[in-house]
Amino acid sequence: MTLATPITVIRGRFLDIQKTVSQATEIADQVRYIEDGILITEQGKIRWFGTWDAAQDHLPTDVEIQHYPDQLIIPGMIDTHIHFPQTEMVGAYGEQLLSWLNTYTFPTEIQFKDQAYAEEIAKFFVQELLKNGTTTALVFCTVHPESVNALFEAAEQYQMRLIAGKVMMDRHAPEALCDTAESAYDDSKALIEKWHGQGRTLYAITPRFAPTSTPEQLEKAGQLKAEYPDVYVHTHLSENKDEIAWVKDLFPAQKGYLDVYHHYGLTGQRSVFAHCVHLEDAEWKCMHETNSAIAFCPTSNLFLGSGLFPLKKTWEQQVKVGLGTDIGAGTSFSLLQTVNEAYKVQQLQGDKLSAFESLYHATLGGAKALDLDDKLGNFNIGKEADFVVLNLQATALQQLRQSRSKSIDDSLFALFTIGDDRNIEATYIYGQKAYSAN
Structure with missing residues (x-):
């Protein structure tokens, strides 16, 4: 697939983090805020970026400038863990992880064998991402290859940078949702060949979590990773204490939950483990040494009562981390709302989460994790x-709050605390407007 987009010129207030950092204390030194700036894109890439005054010699003469004088423009937000088939079951009542899967998740996912149904939900899902300012996501599909094809086709309409994969699951689930070690390998291999690196789509080998895969299936997942070293691995890890105990019963030969994945060759630079709420010291060490990444999903961890993720420890242990909405145990597609809950999770542990660190995790830090x-x-x-173009004053309360703001970091913190999808004025994908609130 050939991607081609015309030149776009955007004028407005811009805010980003200039480079990845190794400690939260370094982020403020890398904040770049331009009160009146110009962004020029060509063929989907950033061709020039700087102040309005410095832009005069770079402006193309035949392109209309899209001006957002009162808004704030930030890099696209990145969701490092989300389930597209669970879109329709957000807010399912009253369960913790294992019973939640059996009561709500598995019955919902059975429907995705139907290609037309998968396509309908995939289109809705992608539109919700864009509506919430999410421009890249790492996504769970279902066990059905149809679900993967439907999602990638929906993302392809917008030239969206999306990573996804077919769930591998051959035990401890309804028969209608189980594959086999061999069929999971064959289906995943065919999907990798079809989608990985096509346009802006990338593939993730996706065992749901260790309890729903036999050792034979995990061995096949590791074989895929060895055969296609630049594809991703995406799964769950140490979300819930009952889950951890179950893994220890199922895999007694391994030293712990993470060691199961490590044993089968599933840790590494493009391996992303959702949750990691209850990691042991040896597992933190393994995460660092293998350059694996964590997806921190605060709305989900709170909703399912899983626990409080120690974000501060990712800096101490030098482990990559991004934010995940984890729809549908997570309760909002909005990464603004996700940051709001992430702040509270840290407060409950006696730690703070600054506005600039929040921006980092939602953008450049998430990119690093992926x-x-x-x-x-x-x-x-x-x-x-x-x-993403943000309207900081989308509600009456926000107008009042922002009128009292004395700095960009205070203004940003207020956005992260009381913001949601109503603040997304426009979302641009590969230089082109993919969503507009108006």
Whole structure:
């Protein structure tokens, strides 16, 4: 697939983080705020970025400038863990992880064998991402290859940078949702060949979690990773204490939950583990040494009562982390709302989460977690042009609050605390407007 987009020129207030950092304390030094700036994109990439005054010699003469004088423009937000088939079951009542899966998730996912049904939900899902300012996501599909095809086809309509994969699950689930070690390998291999690196789509090998895969299936997942080393691995890890105990019973030969994945060759630079609420010291060490990443999903962890994720420890242990909405245990597609809950999770542990660190995790830090920080996450020249135009005064309360703001970080913190999808004025994918609130 050939991607081609015309030149776009955007004028407005811009805010980003200039480079990835190793400590939260370094982020403020990398904040780039331009009160009146110009972003020029060509063929989906950032061709030039800087102040309005410096832009005069770079402006194309035959392109209309899209001006957002009162808004704030940030890089596209990145969701590092979300389930597209669970879109319709957000807010399902009263369960913790294992019973929640059996009561709500599995019955919902059975429907995705129907290609037409999968396509309907996939289109809705992609539109919700865009409506919420999410420009890249790492996504669980279902066990059905139809679900993967439907999602990638929906994303392809917008030239969206999306990573997804077919769930691998051959035990402890309804028969209608189970594959086999061999069929999971064959289906995943065919999907990798079809989609990985086509346009802006990337593939993730996706065992749901260790309890729903036999050792034979995990071995096949590791074989896929060895055969296709640049594809992703996406799964769950240490979300719930009952789940951890179950894994220890199922895999007694391994030292712990993470060691199950590590044993089968599923840790590494493009391996993303959702939740990691209850990691042991040896597992933190393994995450760092293998350059694996964590998806922190605060709305889901709170909704299912899973626990409080120690975000501060990711800096201490030098482990990559991004934010995940985890729809549908998560309760909002909005990464603004996700940051709001992430702040509260840290407060409950006696830690703070600044506005700039929140922006980092939602953009450049998320890109780093997905091994895409050479392509996404800020406005550096040459990167892919995904960005979001924010209306900071979408409600009467926000208008009052922002009128009292004395600095960009206070203004941003207020947005992260009381903002939601109503603040998304426009979402641009690969230099082109993919969503507009008006």
